[in-house]
Amino acid sequence: MPKNTQNELHSNYLIGTIILIGGGVLLFFTMISSIHFGAADLSFKSVWEAIFSYDGDKSSHVIVRELRLPRALAAVTVGAALAVAGAIMQGMTRNPLASPSIMGVTAGSSFLIAIAFAIFPAISYTGLISFSFLGAALGTILVFGISSLSKGGITPVKLALAGSAITSLLSSLSTAIGIRFNVSKDISYWYAGGVSAVQMEQLMYVAPFVLAGLILAIILSRSISILSLGEDIAKGLGQNTGVVKFLGTITVLFLTGAAVSVAGMIGFVGLVIPHIARFLVGVDYRWIIPCSAVLGGLLLLVADIASRLLNAPFETPVGAVTAIIGVPFFLYLARKEGREL
């Protein structure tokens, strides 16, 4: 291995370590401030007390426990889940345009949500989450099924093409349902909803999926690095690429399904954070995946705080804020020479 490449590798690991540790610390402090800021300003002391010595009679404690804490936790969970799912997608398909939504996950979820709104107008929040998850699974099964049924088996291009076809089909159907049954605004609100109204109970409902997804992602990260070199090389190195792709898809389904069910459509994180992580730590997915998790959680948390403050007391859709924060940085990185996929 040439010397400069080795140096670069070392500096990548250094940057990666800094991101993981520094990001973790930053994440903690941002969470505290996320709980602190809002319509009713709470002192840091009462935030501390509410978490560690809870008193159900104090209104500030109730606000922290019932509203702010779930919201902050949800932002971190959703951001991390989307970013990791995006990293896996881009690694598996070797395509910079791949994002979690391309596996048909979000489109499938929006399709079943549209049906739920059209048929059961009085459906509960938990009911909607279940529908959303079912839809996410439906979309993924369709995309994965089609590409594995096709002649010549699953190739990255085919996976991506089948994904965008299914996405387009399902989201068109849900828009059509929206227009026909006059529920498009309901659907849009659900998807632009973000993490503002999340309750602990819902978070508990999806937490196992996110946890399982993250663990799977870290276990798979080595295989995904190899797969990202190309199908032929991966096979040549003795990898069973079919199994890796299948497990990767399951992971994406768990992570994105959970994220979409809690927070609706937050597009930018899954697409852009993996790029940013790759720009920073290089092409090794053992680093990209954990760094994506930290950066994704951080981005969504900051965006969620900003969405409360930008136009207070109204909330700006958090998906829009993530884009406004992330785009300039992303463009800067895209212009920097030397880093390819």
Place this chain on the structure above:
Amino acid sequence: MNHSLSKDKRKFKILMATTSILIVLMFFLSINAGFISIPFKEVIDTLLGKGTEHNELTIFSFRLPRIILALLVGMGISISGAILQGISQNPLADPGILGINSGAGFAVVLYMFFFQGTTFLTGALSIFIMPAAALIGAFAAAILIYAISWKKGRVTPVRLLLVGIGINSAFSAGLIVFQMKMEPIDFMKAIIWLSGTIWGTNWTFVLALLPWIFILIPLTIYKSRYLDVLRLSDPIAISVGVDIERERRILLFISVALAGACVSVGGGITFLGLIAPHIARRLIGARHAKILPATALIGGLLLLSADTLGRVIMAPMELPVGLVVSILGAPYFIYLLVKTV
């Protein structure tokens, strides 16, 4: 490649003949069908100048311009997609990647938002202002993307795609922010526009779009050999002796101009730009001299069929043509995906 050359030639001829015949059939069917159904005999009488005044009005002032627009827009968007997939070396590229969708959509939504209910939106001029706004938005986004991707006199495909992703996210974010603040009626209008709909039942639009299509599409076909080379990879293109930067810039400009003009009268129908070239490629191989004409005809046919169906299926309500394109096109696209290697 075990196809003989003459077999490919025959395939190409058969495909061109079939799509042409289908377009003619669809043309008559589309005049015949609609809110007021006109019998075939009367359609022919009216076209020969012997029809009733009522039929003449319906056919010449409403249906004919719309049918021609659908054909033109379908051709333009598909060719634009074919060019983009060639120069970006990415099978997932469609005109939306250049910000054409989101830029035009943002301009239209901004216009709807600021002038809602004023005479500006309802006056006689308004039907021309909306497409103008869309055109300006589309070009602004495309220029922005090209300018940011430009570095040291070069625009590499990867950078173009990455910057495209970034700018697209920014415009979509702006779109969401304004959309959420809209009145429900305007919101519905915006959704319908964004889903893609041919609204210009007016000869002026046909005349405005005609020169773009009839100059740019032949020009693209004339340039097809450069597309063949650019699609391979930059080093190969350079070694063959192509001035890649110049050719890429010209082709990119053609693609933006075509898609911008089409989106301004047809709304966000860029999925057509993704699938039409793929369908052509999967049916008749990889030479652009053949793919481009076939793509144009397939695109025209698809959009005309979709528009006709969209008018009839939920009459008197109209389903946006972009949705019908996806619902019709995606299954066929998936079938091709499964069938071919």
